[in-house]
Amino acid sequence: xxxxxxxxxxxxxxxxxxxxxxxxxxxxxxxxxxxxxxxxxxxxxxxxxxxxxxxxxxxxxxxxxxxxxxx
Numbered sequence: 001x002x003x004x005x006x007x008x009x010x011x012x013x014x015x016x017x018x019x020x021x022x023x024x025x026x027x028x029x030x031x032x033x034x035x036x037x038x039x040x041x042x043x044x045x046x047x048x049x050x051x052x053x054x055x056x057x058x059x060x061x062x063x064x065x066x067x068x069x070x071x
Contacts, residue, residue, distance in 0.1 A: 022055035
């Protein structure tokens, strides 16, 4: 069984990786959203932050739920 600090460190690394890759992908996703919804006139940094936050929330929720069901 893994220690509590180890599990927390794993969750932190997963969250960091997801946020990092979501930030890198956000310009592409933002441009796709602007193409799909032309009336969307929001500051690109807000769109990028929303994409990164949504990706982090989704992955952390799925990871914690899977870990909780396993224990």
